[in-house]
Amino acid sequence: MRWPARWGKDGVMGQMERQAEIAGAVTPGSRLNAVSELSALYLLTDRLYRARSQAEVYEAALDAIMGTLSCTRASILLFDEAGMMQFVAWRGLSDHYRNMLRGHSPWRPGDRDPQPIFVSDIDDTSEADWIKETIRNEGICALGFIPLVADGEVVGKFMTYYPDRRSFTASEIELAVTIARQVGFSLERARADARRRAAENDLRESEQRFRVMSENAPVMIWMSDKDGHCLHLNRMLREFWGVSEQGIASFNWAQTTHPEDMPEVGRAIGEAMAERRLCTIVGRYRSALDGAYHVLQTHAQPRLSASGELLGMIGVNIDISERQRADAQRELLLAELNHRVKNTLAVVQAMANQTFRGVAREPRQAFENRLMALAAAHNLLTASNWENAALSDIARDALHAGDAYKDRVDIAGPRVLLPPREALALAMAFHELTTNAVKYGALSNDKGRVSLAWSRADGDSRLLLIDWQESGGPAVEPPNRRGFGSVLLERSLKEDLRGKVELSYRPAGLSCAIELPWPAPA
Template sequence: MTDVGAPLPDQVRAVVDDPARLDALAALDVLDGEPDSDFERLGRTAAHIFKTEFALVTLVGKERQWFRACFGVQGLEHTATDVSFCAHTIALPGDEAMVVLDAAKDDRFADNPLVTGWPHIRFYAGAPIIIAGQKLGSVCVLSANPRDAVDPDLLTQLGDLAGLAAALFALKDEARVRARTAAALLREEWRHALTLEAGKVGSWVWDIRSGEVACNDTFRRMYELPEAGPIRVEQVLEATHPADRATVQAGITASLDDGVDYSAEARVATSGRWLTMRGRVYQRDAEGKPLIMMGASIDVTESKQSAEQTRLLLRELNHRVKNTLAMIQSVARQTIRQNPDPVAFIEAFSGRLRTISDAHVLLADRDWSGVQLYEVLASQLGPNFITNPDRAEVRGPDVMLPADHALGLGLILHELTTNAHRYGAWASDEGVVNIQWEVKAFPQRGLSLHWREHGGPPVERPQEHGLGARLIERSLAKVLDSEVKLDFPPEGVVAKVWLPLPAESG
């Protein structure tokens, strides 16, 4: 990417040069260095969501824009701030995302060397990364192909990824602060042992000639060593996880032989908890042989678990986004085949898309653990469907539905209610829909739900199933052993749904 570009507009430059923003950026201390693998995964997720060739996680400095992730670009660390699209993104009010559908037709970017030359950017979408109240950069996607529009839901997901990036920066900054704190503690004298004890830091002094280790109680508890009596260095090594002993021994050897600070991370053999260890040789004899090494150990298990949970979250988010996009694309293709007229297509597709979106909101609020059946019904019949039903007779116990069950059943109920309003029971003033279900235990635990309409216009069996009927019969395709049967007696549509349910936990 080129470093030559026209100066930024004054209002954008004012935001970029804001001292408070630059101080917050400097405090992260992450501008130099190679792209980070955690942020690379996040950028890859953004590119998959938007189907773009490139995705970046950026930090916008005064003169340089730095990249912590460069999906689709190899070996790129930074570019000039003057050519940065993300500088314009952070200048927008609030947490608003910036979208450029065709940069070649946008007066702000038409002459930008990134547009006129490689990588020939046409489409851009970026959401700001906000840390400590300051916009420091963005998660953005770029493409050499212009677009006509962007789905607002995709921009919402891009904003969520920017929030995850901010959380990752904060988490990594916390880890760096912990490391600096540990180094400072190591430089303190042994007389500060009580202070280290209060800070839950395992402190130790190793007499290298005798092999004995003097340590505080925190250190003994970390390694599950005897509460009293002398401790030898061999005992500490034996208390270290076998897979990590070579790492610990190599760090000690380098410190004793080369004079470098001892630094290692290892697990405790019995508990599996992670410790970070720092040490230094503080005394040598006249010949330079080491006599005393002092150091400290800190339990970093929670930090490692938090980082792992963040990575798992990103993988789960990527999985869910891909599944959702596949479902939306399938519904869109089938809808447009049935409704080639643009107005009819928008009306039919929007309802189905809202149903998928509503189900995703419910599932996201519950960390994808499941949704209550009453909530799925309320999304179609209204929140007062139990206390004040509108020509609907609803009977059955509430039950927790897994994520795929809730999505599939939500689409089925959407199609049935839409059909009932247009052609069925609710198309007349007297029609009623009866919805009943029960949870059966044998031969397999499952939900048996019946939808029956009566009092509406006479019903005739269609010569060919429309899209709604096909969606009803296929919406549970991902749910193993599920079944949907439709019937069309003259008095009203009947649907029978069977969903297998997980066994109840003891």
Template sequence: MEGRVFPLPEGLGVAVRDVTDRRRAESELKRREAELAHVQRIAGVGGLEVDLRDGFSNRRSPEYLRLHGLPPDAANESHEAWVGRIHPDDRVRAERDFRAALEGDARRYEAEYRIIRPSDGQVRWIAAAAEIERDARGKAIRLIGAHRDVTERALAQERQRLLINELNHRVKNTLATVQSIASQSLRGVRTTEEAAAAFEERLMALSRAHNVLTRENWAGANLRELVEGAATPYDAPPGRFRIEGRNIRLKPQTALALAMALQELATNAVKYGALSTPSGTVEVSWTLGSGPPRTLHLRWAESGGPAVRPPERRGFGSRLIERSLAADLDGDVRLIFDPGGVVCTVDARLGDERSGAFA
């Protein structure tokens, strides 16, 4: 019951009324509001209401405040506060689209934009969806909507976009490499069989380098693994290769360029150099110079093979080593036809590649 006392000419009057139904309705409303807040928290959906009859009068749900990193007393924040929270790169577009939806005849509003959360400074992606109520003249008078944090989805989509772009780039580069290998392998050969063998060897070298990079999710490759991969097919009996150097992490482009060059050096060593005789050996060593920029100094040195004479013409292998490798590595490559054995030196700037521990 609810009562009140009021004056009368003869004295005081008392009015009493039964408010049981009203109190029950209020209690039910509070229960439903708490239940809705709980459901929103479970679903990660923040509710909002904007009264548009006289400017922007906002009301935010507790889950909205949590998603946006706002304190409880910000439930009735101003329109300017919302705009100020939007990431600077998205702010103009987000407010322009919001106002355009209200000023037009749309009854549905959807948008995605980034905010900078005041509570922790994190950048979060918000997906907004709302319905716009209009009066008989079509003027927007009320907006009811929901916000969701879609940061993980947005980041996953960005990663997917980058992966697709990277895949397209790699496929184009690989096709260009194969085209170059095919063209150069067929040039100046005496027989079809010789061309096919050279082409196959170079493709296998490219394949081995790709396998190393694939195992590392194309984040890079270890130099020692590349050198050992190039040496293994020709290290019979074992011990013909001596490999010395720190374990250095290489970028994909650097790794592919070095793998192809090592394959050419190994192939030439088998055909004409140290590996064409039972006692010949190859030493591959490298050091890492101090920077910046840090520089890789790699040396391939053959010994114990037949006497070396400079070739009368430079084939694809020599051109790939001296010109293509130098261009890919942004460095200096020298191929020396010393009578005691071929020597190849590589000086390459590594940029931000990382040096690991000794292998």
């Protein structure tokens, strides 16, 4: 909405200039008016100070405006969240008028140093005809726009309305600005109070949510001050230590720590506080549930204020006693299993030696090498608790990358963890391919090379492609019969693992393409 500039003939300065031309002496009547205005301002200040709601602020302001500025109608408007000026309090204005002119303002939200605007006659302005008509139909001729400022920025305005043409005096303008300043201070205080109450409510709700989640969490949650005194222990941790809610403040958790673990626990927490970082600690703590020490894994981090000041620590304890016992039992069983597997392989080897007695050395050696390849794969799986084995480790073991063929073997591919079944099958397949390369293929001379690479299939990430390529060896010819190695590849990879195997006897070197389902994560 466009209004006359404050420097125009109907603006503040024009009015003040005309008033300055009329020099008059102070009269008893003017003294009475001054006393009345001061009294009204005092009353306004008192009511604003005592106001406990926005509505009380608006009522006090409207009483002061209409009581001192000789207007029969007045209103207060504030910018809403969308930046539109909205009527929040008024007297003597129709619904139609307020609906038509809401949103109109000579200032934008956030404008600084706004100046009041006074219009002696709406017909003298360049406003749109519909605006003039709306104002005239409301019985208004002269208007005053006085900005309300909070935190240095315009947040709204109050308006005065007059039925006849009016020349605004300098004292009226000064009085209007004074009232606006008082109301602005009150709005500023009210907004600060509202922000404070909102922050307090948010904090209260946040604390309530935290306590509800903490009390019902399946882990032990705690909070301390910077000196290590407990501020909060959730229900699970209170039961673990046998502490009541009332006894949290005086509880000394350090007394429950195993003497051998206390130095390390104290050092870790102290460093985390000093360096403002997360820490993970494993220690033994005596529980009131059974009187025994339990192994707790603690994840803790410092609590900091908005200014970065250390307030204390907050952490989570997880009882891993049962898990540690289960892990120890599993490791014991795996060690026993590995021992028995090795014993079984040794028995098989002894039986093979007995069976192969009198047979040529080559078949016996081939069988023993297969047993050794199987044992090596077992060792890789045992090292990971029989969960998986890395494809790269299996490939290096089979190709003896660290021995005689180190400089003649290329192994490349992403990290792939194979389940036990796939690991054993590929270990035997790589062993057969390596044995063939050493005896007849690329590794049977001094210059041949072997390349073993794997990747995901293009367009189908569910497939693992393994590519064995030989080069630089003797010329290759297709065999006259299928050997045991070929049978082993087909049986273990095709039938057992639902894969595909393609052997190509190219003169330049043997190639083997293997396609398997991509191993599912454990």
